[in-house]
Amino acid sequence: DTAVSQTPKYLVTQMGNDKSIKCEQNLGHDTMYWYKQDSKKFLKIMFSYNNKELIINETVPNRFSPKSPDKAHLNLHINSLELGDSAVYFCASSDRGVTDTQYFGPGTRLTVL
Amino acid sequence: KQEVTQIPAALSVPEGENLVLNCSFTDSAIYNLQWFRQDPGKGLTSLLLIQSSQREQTSGRLNASLDKSSGRSTLYIAASQPGDSATYLCAVSGNTDKLIFGTGTRLQVFP
Numbered sequence: 001d002t003a004v005s006q007t008p009k010y011l012v013t014q015m016g017n018d019k020s021i022k023c024e025q026n027l028g029h030d031t032m033y034w035y036k037q038d039s040k041k042f043l044k045i046m047f048s049y050n051n052k053e054l055i056i057n058e059t060v061p062n063r064f065s066p067k068s069p070d071k072a073h074l075n076l077h078i079n080s081l082e083l084g085d086s087a088v089y090f091c092a093s094s095d096r097g098v099t100d101t102q103y104f105g106p107g108t109r110l111t112v113l
Numbered sequence: 114k115q116e117v118t119q120i121p122a123a124l125s126v127p128e129g130e131n132l133v134l135n136c137s138f139t140d141s142a143i144y145n146l147q148w149f150r151q152d153p154g155k156g157l158t159s160l161l162l163i164q165s166s167q168r169e170q171t172s173g174r175l176n177a178s179l180d181k182s183s184g185r186s187t188l189y190i191a192a193s194q195p196g197d198s199a200t201y202l203c204a205v206s207g208n209t210d211k212l213i214f215g216t217g218t219r220l221q222v223f224p
Contacts, residue, residue, distance in 0.1 A: 102212065
């Protein structure tokens with residue numbers, strides 16, 4: 001009965017490819033997020049959506065495009081992958097934004113060769 | 114710009130010890146502070162959330178305190194167990210509508 005799920009768990013791909021990561025939450029939350037955790041384990045927000053609307057876009061290259069088809073889903077599409085995109089990407093959700101506890105997915109480890 | 118620092122970066126203790134993890138932040142205008150646990154290869158699990166108006170929160174063997182004016186929080190773990198081994202992250206939220214994470218403390222509790 002996973003609260004926040006992501007697929008795939010691992011993604012290995014060549015430079016220049018386009019890939020997508022999917023995220024779903026079954027908590028009924030209004031707000032969803034994408035975070036990037038780099039090789040030094042530092043976690044930084046990329047995007048947040050509230051009820052399908054983009055709230056935060058944290059100066060992420062426009063090769064990254066989030067899409068929220070409904071408030072339970074927030075997918076991340078990445079074009080023209082670069083070596084520096086290699087990281088662990090986490091999806092999270094909360095009931096009403098940053099004033100509430102955030103629940104994280106298991107992460108997607110992206111390796112760009 | 115909000116910056117969050119955690120000390121120590123790593124900690125190794127024998128089972129049964131009480132321990133304190135520290136978190137400091139530069140801007141005291143926060144909504145709340147959250148402590149998370151991250152196991153290797155896994156996502157983050159929320160441990161405690163302290164609202165800016167609160168001084169502390171407790172859950173089982175964990176107690177987190179918040180001193181907003183001095184920009185500090187501590188996470189106290191009582192009677193540590195090997196199962197507590199993980200990386201502990203603190204994060205603060207403010208008027209930028211996002212969580213700013215610290216650098217983490219990697220804890221190892223050995224039997």
